[in-house]
Amino acid sequence: MGARNSFEGSLTDLKNTLLKMSGLVERVLDDAIRSLVQGDLELAESVIADDEKINDLEHQIENESIHLIATQQPVAKDLRKLVSAIKIASELERMGDLSVDIAKTTIRLKGEQLIKPLVDIPRMAGIAQQMVRESIDSYVMEDVEKAREMAELDNQVDALFSKVVRELHILAAEDVKKVDQTVPLAFVARYIERIGDHATNIGESVIYLVTGQKPELNH
Amino acid sequence: MGARNSFEGSLTDLKNTLLKMSGLVERVLDDAIRSLVQGDLELAESVIADDEKINDLEHQIENESIHLIATQQPVAKDLRKLVSAIKIASELERMGDLSVDIAKTTIRLKGEQLIKPLVDIPRMAGIAQQMVRESIDSYVMEDVEKAREMAELDNQVDALFSKVVRELHILAAEDVKKVDQTVPLAFVARYIERIGDHATNIGESVIYLVTGQKPELNH
Numbered sequence: 001m002g003a004r005n006s007f008e009g010s011l012t013d014l015k016n017t018l019l020k021m022s023g024l025v026e027r028v029l030d031d032a033i034r035s036l037v038q039g040d041l042e043l044a045e046s047v048i049a050d051d052e053k054i055n056d057l058e059h060q061i062e063n064e065s066i067h068l069i070a071t072q073q074p075v076a077k078d079l080r081k082l083v084s085a086i087k088i089a090s091e092l093e094r095m096g097d098l099s100v101d102i103a104k105t106t107i108r109l110k111g112e113q114l115i116k117p118l119v120d121i122p123r124m125a126g127i128a129q130q131m132v133r134e135s136i137d138s139y140v141m142e143d144v145e146k147a148r149e150m151a152e153l154d155n156q157v158d159a160l161f162s163k164v165v166r167e168l169h170i171l172a173a174e175d176v177k178k179v180d181q182t183v184p185l186a187f188v189a190r191y192i193e194r195i196g197d198h199a200t201n202i203g204e205s206v207i208y209l210v211t212g213q214k215p216e217l218n219h
Numbered sequence: 220m221g222a223r224n225s226f227e228g229s230l231t232d233l234k235n236t237l238l239k240m241s242g243l244v245e246r247v248l249d250d251a252i253r254s255l256v257q258g259d260l261e262l263a264e265s266v267i268a269d270d271e272k273i274n275d276l277e278h279q280i281e282n283e284s285i286h287l288i289a290t291q292q293p294v295a296k297d298l299r300k301l302v303s304a305i306k307i308a309s310e311l312e313r314m315g316d317l318s319v320d321i322a323k324t325t326i327r328l329k330g331e332q333l334i335k336p337l338v339d340i341p342r343m344a345g346i347a348q349q350m351v352r353e354s355i356d357s358y359v360m361e362d363v364e365k366a367r368e369m370a371e372l373d374n375q376v377d378a379l380f381s382k383v384v385r386e387l388h389i390l391a392a393e394d395v396k397k398v399d400q401t402v403p404l405a406f407v408a409r410y411i412e413r414i415g416d417h418a419t420n421i422g423e424s425v426i427y428l429v430t431g432q433k434p435e436l437n438h
Contacts, residue, residue, distance in 0.1 A: 059433065062302075066288065066298065066302055069285065069288045069289050070288050070289075070292050070293065070294070070298060071292070073289050073290070073292065074289065075289070079285065079289060083281075083285055086305075090309065165402060168402070169398055169399060169402065172391060172395075172398045172401075173395045173398050176391075176392045176395060179388055179391045179392050179398070179401070180388060182391075182398070182401070182402065183384060183387070183388065183401065183402060183405045186402045186405070186406075187405075187406075187409065190406065190409075214278065
């Protein structure tokens with residue numbers, strides 16, 4: 001294999017590692033939300049343990065990308081591909097951290113009965129997961145249109161965030177004993193909202209990769 | 220000037236840009252907290268405007284570092300310096316975003332009388348500012364000991380965070396009308412706590428830069 005082919009092969013490896021990493025992030029987010037809804041402390045602990053794997057994948061992607069930049073001296077789009085890989089891995093790592101924050105909330109609430117069935121929090125998380133998946137698809141396919149469509153979903157996440165916080169306010173105002181759960185659950189909604197922001201950042205990286213322009217997608 | 224000297228010169232420029240960026244982050248954090256305490260909507264708007272400058276400095280540091288990696292093919296510590304610069308700029312940029320989140324809380328509360336004088340929130344922010352300053356000092360001086368000492372301050376920030384959230388709970392439980400401020404102010408405490416985490420991440424980058432090892436400082 002010539003140097004060019006081996007460079008292309010390295011880029012394919014990087015894409016596959018990013019796909020693996022994003023799949024893991026989707027799963028830990030799902031696990032974190034289920035741990036909260038079901039009061040499952042063991043599942044919450046597994047999210048915290050899995051975060052190590054996500055961190056390792058980030059280091060792997062970063063090291064490989066930097067190594068390729070230093071040894072292959074890529075320019076233009078090839079260089080942007082590597083810079084984007086580093087940035088996307090960093091966004092995914094933050095999403096893993098936020099999932100850990102959700103799992104820690106499960107543990108802090110010690111499996112106590114939740115003040116409401118949290119319908120909108122799992123819904124928010126479902127849309128955030130879809131954003132993670134589509135953001136990485138848009139990277140793999142280098143599809144600017146898909147990246148933009150994905151970022152539109154963030155409006156739904158933001159609207160649900162406001163709705164959840166409003167509802168938590170009302171519940172706390174109705175019954176003062178519920179205040180103990182209001183703040184942690186509002187934090188969870190915020191963590192999911194942040195995950196949507198990180199997916200939007202990935203969309204921005206995809207547009208930069210394809211066009212060389214740094215756009216500001218709506219946040 | 221030979222290639223080596225010009226590389227050293229570029230590294231010095233990078234350090235100076237990082238210093239400028241961290242100075243700006245310290246200032247916007249201070250402005251954001253003052254805007255909240257004083258209900259100063261104009262100051263809050265200035266924080267949001269200044270965030271653009273912080274974002275521009277991040278792009279500048281990232282572009283320059285990537286350019287140097289690609290053209291100078293640095294190895295070992297020189298390479299780590301550039302990777303660290305990219306990572307530190309990214310941490311500082313997140314701190315800027317969190318300061319904007321605080322400023323947006325000021326705007327959301329529309330200058331209304333705060334439910335308490337917020338003594339501990341400015342105190343948390345003061346320590347976070349100190350962490351930002353010392354983290355960048357430890358980078359400039361490549362001082363591992365200083366980085367570790369700075370990270371220790373994060374325990375104080377975390378302790379104050381828990382205290383503030385507990386106090387907000389009590390206030391909300393005492394008077395249901397205060398619930399409207401409880402969640403936004405708990406968020407502000409959380410944002411400052413995150414800024415401490417980002418400073419700790421900078422400390423980790425400094426240790427990596429000097430030693431080549433990736434430590435996990437206490438979070």
